[in-house]
Amino acid sequence: MQDKKIRADATADGRRWIQLGLGFIAMMAISSPQYVWTLFVKSFETTTGAHLAAVQVTISVLIVVQTWLSPVQGWLIDRFGPRLLITLGAGLSGLGWVAAAYVTNIYALYGTYGLLCGLGTGFVYVGVVGLMVRWFPERRGFAAGIVAAGYGFGAMATTFPIADMMKKSGYQHTLVVFGLVLGLVGVLASLFLRSPKPEDLPAGTVSQSALSGVAPMAMLASPIFWLMFVMMAMMATGGLMVVTQFAGFAKEFGVGNALVFGMAALPLALTFDRITNGLTRPFFGWVSDKIGRENTMALAFGLEAVAITLLLSFRHDPAMFVVMSGVVFFGWGEIFSLFPSTLTDTFGAKFATTNYGFLYISQGVGAIFGAPLAALLHDAVGSWLPVFGIVIGLDLLTALLALFVLKPLRAAKRPKFEGAEAGSSSAAPVTAG
Numbered sequence: 444m445q446d447k448k449i450r451a452d453a454t455a456d457g458r459r460w461i462q463l464g465l466g467f468i469a470m471m472a473i474s475s476p477q478y479v480w481t482l483f484v485k486s487f488e489t490t491t492g493a494h495l496a497a498v499q500v501t502i503s504v505l506i507v508v509q510t511w512l513s514p515v516q517g518w519l520i521d522r523f524g525p526r527l528l529i530t531l532g533a534g535l536s537g538l539g540w541v542a543a544a545y546v547t548n549i550y551a552l553y554g555t556y557g558l559l560c561g562l563g564t565g566f567v568y569v570g571v572v573g574l575m576v577r578w579f580p581e582r583r584g585f586a587a588g589i590v591a592a593g594y595g596f597g598a599m600a601t602t603f604p605i606a607d608m609m610k611k612s613g614y615q616h617t618l619v620v621f622g623l624v625l626g627l628v629g630v631l632a633s634l635f636l637r638s639p640k641p642e643d644l645p646a647g648t649v650s651q652s653a654l655s656g657v658a659p660m661a662m663l664a665s666p667i668f669w670l671m672f673v674m675m676a677m678m679a680t681g682g683l684m685v686v687t688q689f690a691g692f693a694k695e696f697g698v699g700n701a702l703v704f705g706m707a708a709l710p711l712a713l714t715f716d717r718i719t720n721g722l723t724r725p726f727f728g729w730v731s732d733k734i735g736r737e738n739t740m741a742l743a744f745g746l747e748a749v750a751i752t753l754l755l756s757f758r759h760d761p762a763m764f765v766v767m768s769g770v771v772f773f774g775w776g777e778i779f780s781l782f783p784s785t786l787t788d789t790f791g792a793k794f795a796t797t798n799y800g801f802l803y804i805s806q807g808v809g810a811i812f813g814a815p816l817a818a819l820l821h822d823a824v825g826s827w828l829p830v831f832g833i834v835i836g837l838d839l840l841t842a843l844l845a846l847f848v849l850k851p852l853r854a855a856k857r858p859k860f861e862g863a864e865a866g867s868s869s870a871a872p873v874t875a876g
Contacts, residue, residue: 456645458643459578459579459639459643459644461635462574462575462578462636462637462639463575463578463579463586463589463590465632465633465635465636466571466574466575466589466590466593466632466636467589467590467592467593468593468628468629468632469529469533469567469571469593469629469632469633469636470567470568470571470590470591470592470593470594470597471593471594471596471597471600471628472533472536472537472567472597472625472626472628472629472632473532473533473536473563473564473567473568473594473597473625473629474593474594474595474596474597474598475540475597475598475601475605475621475625476505476536476539476540476556476560476564477502477505477506477564477598477686478595478597478598478602478686478713478717478720479598479601479602479605479713480501480502480505480686480687481686481687481688481689481690481691481713482602482605482606482609482690482710482713483614483618484498484499484690484691485690486609486614487501487552490546490547491546491547491548491549491552492548492549493549495691495818495822496815496818496819496822497549498549498552499687499688499814499815499818500549500553500557500814500815501549501552501553501556501557502557502687502810502814503557503810503811503814503815504553504557504558504561505556505557505558505560505561505564505810506561506683506806506807506809506810506814507561507807507810507811508557508558508561508562508565508807509560509561509562509564509565509568509803509806509807510565510803510804510805510806510807510808510810511804511807512561512562512565513565513568513569513799513800513801513803513804514659514797514800514801514804515800516528516532516565516566516569516570516800517569517570517573517796517797517798517799517800517801518797518800520566520569520570520573520796521573521794521796521797524637524638525570525571525573525574525636525637525638526633526634526635526636526637528566528570529566529567529570529571529633529636530629530630530633530634531563531566532562532563532564532565532566532567532570532629532633533563533566533567533626533628533629533630533632533633534563534626534629534630535559535560535562535563535566536559536560536563536564536567536625536626536629537563537622537623537624537625537626537627537629537630538559538563538622538626539555539556539558539559539560539561539562539563539622540556540560540618540619540621540622540625540626541618541619541622541623541626542555542556542559543555543556543560543618543622544614544615544616544618544619544622545615567629567633568594568803569796569799569800569803570636570796571590571636572587572590572591572779572783572796572799573783573795573796573797573799573800574636574638574796575587575589575590576783576784576787576792576795576799577638577639577792577795578639578643578644580644580645580792581645582732583728583732583783583784583787583788584727584728584729584730584731584732584736584739584780584781584784585725585728585729585732585780586728587724587728587779587780587783587784588724588725588726588727588728588729588777588779588780588784589724589725589728591724591725591728591776591779591780592721592722592723592724592725592776593721594721594779595717595720595721595722595723595724595772595776596717596718596721597625597717598713598717599714599717599718599721601621601625602710602713602714602717603710603714604621605617605621606707606710608620608621656790656791656792656793656794656795656798657790657791657794657798658794659794659797659798659801662790662794662798662801663801665790665856666852667789667849667852667853667856668786668790668801668802670844670848670849670852671782671785671786671802671849672801672802672804672805673805673844674740674782674841674844674845674849675778675782675802675805675806675809676805676806676808676809677809677837677838677840677841678744678747678775678778678809678837678838678841679778679805679806679808679809679810679813680808680809680812680813680834680837681747681751681775681809681813681834681835681837681838682772682775682776682778682809682813683806683809683810683813683814684812684813684814684817684830684834685768685771685772685775685834686813687810687813687814687817688814688817688818688821688827688830689709689712689713689716689768690709691818691821691827692827693708693709693712693764695826695827696758696759696764696827697759698758698759698760698761698764701761702761703761703762703765704762708761708764708765711765712764712765712768712769715765715766715768715769716768716769716771716772717772718769719769719770719772719773719776720772720773720775720776721776722773723743723772723773723774723775723776723777724776724777724779724780725780726777727739727742727743727777727780727781728777728780728781728784730742731780731781731784731785732784735850736781736784736785736788737785737845737846737849737850737853738846738850739777739781740781740785740841740842740845740846740849741842741843741845741846742842743774743777743781744774744838744839744841744842744845745838745839745842746770746773746774747771747774747775747838748774748835748838748839748842749774750767750770750771750773750774751771751831751834751835751838752835753767753770754767754768754770754771754831755828755831774838782802783795783799783802785853786798786799786802787799789853817830
């Protein structure tokens with residue numbers, strides 16, 4: 444009897460890891476529209492005849508649609524199940540690239556690359572993250588980090604191939620080919636995703652992970668949610684400024700066309716950045732499972748401020764620019780594992796997908812400040828240095844808020860959410876079970 448139970452537990456655990464792997468692949472398939480956007484900016488400027496700030500609105504449209512509609516998307520996923528909506532999202536993301544290949548004006552670019560890709564990536568991102576914190580109630584930081592890493596790693600695999608194909612065949616052919624391939628991969632992975640059943644979860648976690656949680660409207664009445672919203676928006680602003688403007692400030696710093704180890708510095712940096720942006724998510728998610736969410740936030744966000752300062756100090760050295768840009772991404776990408784796991788710790792898993800959809804709007808706020816407004820500030824002052832200075836200040840402020848405001852506030856308010864899962868304590872997280 445005991446052997447039979449062990450085999451059943453092993454089978455159930457295997458199902459969880461298969462779901463995690465499928466979620467990872469689906470996230471990889473929808474990451475390129477955001478993370479390789481910088482490679483297409485000049486081409487779209489030429490094709491549409493629009494100036495830089497107008498073209499950069501495209502990536503803001505993508506991220507705003509991806510994030511601001513996420514509560515509705517999360518509700519639809521909770522209502523109709525993850526398989527249908529996440530599969531639809533993967534298809535829309537690929538379709539957005541294919542359609543963008545044929546645009547000739549800025550508004551068509553907003554409607555294809557911005558709107559379609561934004562809708563698609565929103566369904567996949569919110570759906571997969573919300574699904575995985577339910578599949579792994581005892582390791583939320585790690586599980587959210589793994590699938591969020593897929594969103595970072597996906598572009599790592601495509602940056603050089605996309606850059607090479609653009610040189611050989613043009614950006615339009617590249618968009619069509621990669622739109623079809625990535626869309627198909629995402630759809631195939633998503634078709635096998637599903638919600639966990641009680642028998643799929645470890646003993647002692649079923650009642651908490653499946654049945655308890657604070658409903659979205661009650662969550663929105665909590666100061667803790669809004670503090671987390673502002674913190675994530677501030678971190679998203681800095682990270683998205685780097686992501687969306689990378690090619691621009693690399694050129695201004697004189698390293699855009701330089702060679703490092705015989706390779707072009709820009710695509711090399713972008714590839715390295717995807718590695719660190721992917722690794723940071725499960726790493727800091729795992730760390731937060733051990734030492735507590737807020738402690739990890741302070742550590743990671745402080746690292747981001749130091750990394751940007753060093754990037755500026757070595758901005759004219761191509762090799763150091765590549766290295767330090769990777770450290771910058773290592774200090775930023777973890778927000779996509781730390782914030783969803785902290786949110787679910789605090790407000791429970793029953794409404795995890797919809798609740799995270801509301802928090803995910805904060806990235807859309809960051810996209811507005813990090814892309815077109817950062818470009819406008821640069822154009823006004825003629826330098827990226829003031830923009831980077833603002834980002835360093837936001838990083839340090841968010842680190843301090845994590846330690847001295849969020850940490851005591853969550854500890855003091857935990858009894859208010861009786862019936863939801865216990866959140867992580869000020870020293871270390873309390874896991875379900």
